[in-house]
Amino acid sequence: MREQLLQVRDLAKHYTSNGSKLTILQNISFDIGRGEVVGLVGESGSGKTTIGRSVLRLIEPSDGSVRFDGKELTDLSATQMRRARPRMQYIFQDPFASLSPRMTIGEILTEGLKIQGIGTSKERLVRARKALEQVDLPADSVSRYAHEFSGGQRQRIGIARALTLQPEFLVADEPVSALDVSIQAQVINLLRDLQQRLGLTMLFISHDLAVVEYICDRVIVLYLGRIMEIAPSAELYADPHHPYTQALLSAIPSPDPDARRNRQILKGDIPSPANPPSGCVFRTRCPKALPKCAEVVPELRETSPGRFKACIRDDLNEIAS
Amino acid sequence: MQQTADTILNVKGLRTVFRVRAGEVTAVNGIDLSVAAGETLALVGESGSGKSVTSLSVMRLLTRKIGTIAAGSVQLRRKDGRVRDLVSLSEDEMRSIRGDDIGMVFQEPMSSLNPVYTIGDQISEPIRIHRWADRKSAMDAAISLLDSVGIPDAARRVKQYPHELSGGMRQRATIAMALACDPTLLIADEPTTALDVTIQAQILDLLQKLQRERGMAMLFVTHNLGVVAEIAHRVAVMYAGRIVETGPVAEVFRKPKHPYTMGLLASMPKLGDATRMKQAGEKLTAIPGVVPSLMNMPTGCAFEPRCRFATEDCRKTVPPLFDVDAQHKSRCIHWQEI
Numbered sequence: 309m310r311e312q313l314l315q316v317r318d319l320a321k322h323y324t325s326n327g328s329k330l331t332i333l334q335n336i337s338f339d340i341g342r343g344e345v346v347g348l349v350g351e352s353g354s355g356k357t358t359i360g361r362s363v364l365r366l367i368e369p370s371d372g373s374v375r376f377d378g379k380e381l382t383d384l385s386a387t388q389m390r391r392a393r394p395r396m397q398y399i400f401q402d403p404f405a406s407l408s409p410r411m412t413i414g415e416i417l418t419e420g421l422k423i424q425g426i427g428t429s430k431e432r433l434v435r436a437r438k439a440l441e442q443v444d445l446p447a448d449s450v451s452r453y454a455h456e457f458s459g460g461q462r463q464r465i466g467i468a469r470a471l472t473l474q475p476e477f478l479v480a481d482e483p484v485s486a487l488d489v490s491i492q493a494q495v496i497n498l499l500r501d502l503q504q505r506l507g508l509t510m511l512f513i514s515h516d517l518a519v520v521e522y523i524c525d526r527v528i529v530l531y532l533g534r535i536m537e538i539a540p541s542a543e544l545y546a547d548p549h550h551p552y553t554q555a556l557l558s559a560i561p562s563p564d565p566d567a568r569r570n571r572q573i574l575k576g577d578i579p580s581p582a583n584p585p586s587g588c589v590f591r592t593r594c595p596k597a598l599p600k601c602a603e604v605v606p607e608l609r610e611t612s613p614g615r616f617k618a619c620i621r622d623d624l625n626e627i628a629s
Numbered sequence: 630m631q632q633t634a635d636t637i638l639n640v641k642g643l644r645t646v647f648r649v650r651a652g653e654v655t656a657v658n659g660i661d662l663s664v665a666a667g668e669t670l671a672l673v674g675e676s677g678s679g680k681s682v683t684s685l686s687v688m689r690l691l692t693r694k695i696g697t698i699a700a701g702s703v704q705l706r707r708k709d710g711r712v713r714d715l716v717s718l719s720e721d722e723m724r725s726i727r728g729d730d731i732g733m734v735f736q737e738p739m740s741s742l743n744p745v746y747t748i749g750d751q752i753s754e755p756i757r758i759h760r761w762a763d764r765k766s767a768m769d770a771a772i773s774l775l776d777s778v779g780i781p782d783a784a785r786r787v788k789q790y791p792h793e794l795s796g797g798m799r800q801r802a803t804i805a806m807a808l809a810c811d812p813t814l815l816i817a818d819e820p821t822t823a824l825d826v827t828i829q830a831q832i833l834d835l836l837q838k839l840q841r842e843r844g845m846a847m848l849f850v851t852h853n854l855g856v857v858a859e860i861a862h863r864v865a866v867m868y869a870g871r872i873v874e875t876g877p878v879a880e881v882f883r884k885p886k887h888p889y890t891m892g893l894l895a896s897m898p899k900l901g902d903a904t905r906m907k908q909a910g911e912k913l914t915a916i917p918g919v920v921p922s923l924m925n926m927p928t929g930c931a932f933e934p935r936c937r938f939a940t941e942d943c944r945k946t947v948p949p950l951f952d953v954d955a956q957h958k959s960r961c962i963h964w965q966e967i
Contacts, residue, residue: 351825458919488675488852493896493915500912515826522903522913542904559830560900561855565879573834574827577795593827 310341313477313509314363319372321358321533330581332358333533336372337608342476345503345510347520347541349556350530353578356513359530360479363511364396365389376477394424397470401482403462407454413440413465414450420473432472439468443498460491464498471502481513496523517560521545526614529553532578532589535608538616550617551596551624588619596621635665636706637814637846638687643701645679645686647923648694654923656682656696658870661950662848666813669840669847671857671878674867675893677920680850683867684818687848688733689715689723705730708813728755732807732845736819738799742791748775748802749787755809774805779835797828801835808839815840818850833859854897858882863956866890869921869931872950876957886959888936888967892916930961938963 319336322329333355340346348356362369365381374381376396384392397420400406407416417436421427427435437447443464454462463483470478483499484492500523503510514520520527520541527544529537529552537550548554558572574593579585585592591601600620608618645657657679664670672680685691687703703715707730715723727733735741743751752774753767762770768787775783778801791799800820807815817836821829837860840847849860857864858878865875866889874887885891895914898906906913918935927933929944936943942962950958961967 351827460919488920489854489893490675490896490916491919493898493913494917496898497912497915517826518898518900518903521900522898522907542908545901545904555827557900559826561829561833561853561859562900563854563858563882563894563897564899565858565882567858571830571834573830575831577797577828578825 310343312339313342313344313377314340314511315373315375316359316363317373317375319359319362319374320370321355321362321367322370325582328582331533331584332581333362333369335608336533336535338528338535338538340477340509340511342509343507344526345512345524347524347527348511348513348530349515349517349520349527351515351556351578353532353581354530355533356515356530357481358533360398360481360511360513364393364398364479366398390423394420394426394473395475396477396479397473397475399466399470399478399480399483402486403459403466404454404486406466407462409454411453412450413452413454416454416465417450417469417472420469424473426473435472436468439471440465442471442502443468458491460487460494463487463495467495467499467502471506475508477509477511479511479513482515483512484519485514485516492519499523517545517557529556532584533581534589534618535616536590536618538608540614543615549611549615549624550619551594551621552590555593555595596624635667636663637666638706638848639663639702639704640683640687641702641704643683643686643703644699645682645691645696646699647696649924651924655699655926656870656923657686660701660872662865662872662875664814664846664848666846667840667844668863669849669861671849671851671861671864672867673851673854673857673864675852675920677869677923678867679870680852680867681818684816684848684850687715688727688731688816689718689720705814725759728807728812729759729810730813732810732812732815734800734803734807734815734817734820736822738796738803738823739791741803742799744791747788747790748794752787752802752806752809755806759810770809771805774809775802778802778805778808778839779831780805796824797831800824800828800832804832804835804839808843811843813845815845815847816850817847819852820849821856822851822853829856836860854882854893866893869926870923871931871947871960873932873960874958875950876953880957886953886957886964886967887932887961888938888963889916889932891967892935938967 317337321333322331350356361367363374414436418432421432436450440447440449445464484495512524524541527541528535531552536552548557555572555574576593587602587604588606591597606618606620608616610616640662643660646653646655660683674680686698698716704712705715706712749768749771752771756762756767756770771787772783775786780786780801821832861878864878864881865872868889874890916935921931930948933939933943948960948962950960951964953959
């Protein structure tokens with residue numbers, strides 16, 4: 309068993325809107341081992357980004373505990389949190405919105421170091437140039453501006469910015485979703501290389517299950533702010549246990565003309581967090597739902613070593629396989 | 630791409646140019662395509678390949694100030710059997726075709742619906758315009774259309790406004806609007822791109838079912854190769870304003886004969902295969918470099934700077950479309966060797 313770098317327990321996030329309580333996240337618990345890449349998948353509104361940001365306290369969780377390398381993060385003051393931040397960095401989805409158009413790439417890459425008071429300005433620039441080389445961009449890009457770069461290059465700059473502080477832990481939030489498929493592969497390969505070379509621990513957020521399979525060791529499947537299933541990726545894709553994971557995987561269109569096409573199409577829409585279904589949140593669209601699913605909130609249970617699911621139906625695995 | 634009795638849309642030599650500060654750029658350069666009744670042709674490509682400009686040109690929806698059709702013809706067989714060249718039609722006649730002969734579905738359902746009119750008003754509008762129907766019978770037609778696109782409780786839904794519907798429901802409503810006058814051609818431009826994957830599956834299933842039932846010709850624009858394989862019979866792969874490969878989907882995807890198509894297929898992580906690749910230490914085969922700028926196109930093959938099969942000959946002239954077989958064509962001088 310590897311050492312746990314991140315331990316999240318009972319994380320919750322609520323908002324109040326027009327006097328009613330919106331539950332965005334509830335009972336989120338998971339661990340990430342040092343050097344491990346864990347994927348967070350789900351559809352819009354499932355809470356992926358809220359988890360990623362809560363873990364780094366870019367937004368404040370309403371409840372629960374986040375331990376990083378044994379230390380509780382939710383108790384830290386703003387100053388203490390800032391001191392802890394160099395060890396954990398964030399890569400954003402939109403390479404156009406996340407880079408300031410008024411700053412040179414050098415300024416963007418050294419800003420974090422400056423805030424942390426690391427090195428002289430000359431030393432910071434050396435680090436920025438090194439980070440650019442790590443993401444296969446020319447080191448002299450430091451004097452240019454973001455608009456001079458293509459989408460794929462900008463995303464490399466976003467990655468370089470996260471690397472300048474030499475973090476141990478990265479949250480990558482849909483880092484390739486805004487990119488065209490031919491460019492996407494370049495960035496995916498780069499992220500995997502860096503992760504392996506630098507021994508990074510990563511929480512990888514994506515709605516694209518094929519990308520997640522390629523890059524992640526384990527996968528957490530979310531639906532409407534709850535964890536449905538956690539499994540090692542090889543097992544999850546070969547043998548999904550939760551009815552939602554099964555439906556999600558079967559909904560992905562495959563470019564392989566010889567692929568079997570027994571698609572399972574879920575009916576209806578994702579419910580609103582303002583008015584979530586009683587019991588299991590997935591039951592309104594679940595093809596396997598029983599009357600009992602409306603009554604009890606299924607607990608996330610370990611069904612076999614390393615595999616967790618939140619579903620009361622234990623009879624399904626035999627049917628599926 | 631021969632003209633047959635069933636051909637609804639036949640595009641020949643379409644060239645669309647945009648005026649920019651530095652002069653003129655060619656966004657679409659000599660496109661030939663045809664779609665027959667009951668057939669779906671997918672136009673696939675990455676950002677800037679010209680796929681949306683092609684579909685906007687066919688619908689004549691380019692703003693005249695910015696983009697114009699510089700050459701070519703867009704022949705549409707109208708419902709009365711007459712073949713018209715849309716390029717030369719007056720705006721009045723175009724308006725009688727859009728929403729009647731041609732139904733259109735776009736990417737973002739919230740921006741193609743008007744927020745201040747009810748769903749029912751918007752679906753019945755084309756029926757009132759093209760069929761001169763009265764309010765009441767147009768609204769009844771709207772209810773049965775909503776029902777046919779799988780919106781439950783249609784009689785109540787027609788009275789609702791777009792913001793009261795979910796993303797998937799809104800896209801169903803725009804599909805109902807597109808189908809209101811029984812078009813013979815449906816143009817769908819990235820209709821599922823803004824949707825979640827489980828909702829995308831619903832909409833693809835719906836479009837396929839509607840097309841089969843109504844025998845429509847469908848031109849489906851997308852960047853997603855998986856969606857192409859799900860929905861289309863034939864595919865045209867676009868790169869830098871040109872079709873670089875076209876043919877039946879199964880054949881093109883099984884035996885691609887253009888390095889760009891091969892590259893696209895290889896750069897996609899495939900579900901189920903990724904675990905094997907990871908364990909074998911294999912990498913995704915990315916296409917190096919970036920799409921060339923329209924302002925600065927290579928003189929020969931536009932894909933040559935990124936192509937691993939490129940030779941000196943590739944830089945000389947733009948290659949023509951070679952016949953791989955009767956239906957399958959590739960714009961690569963090396964198609965026999967790759």
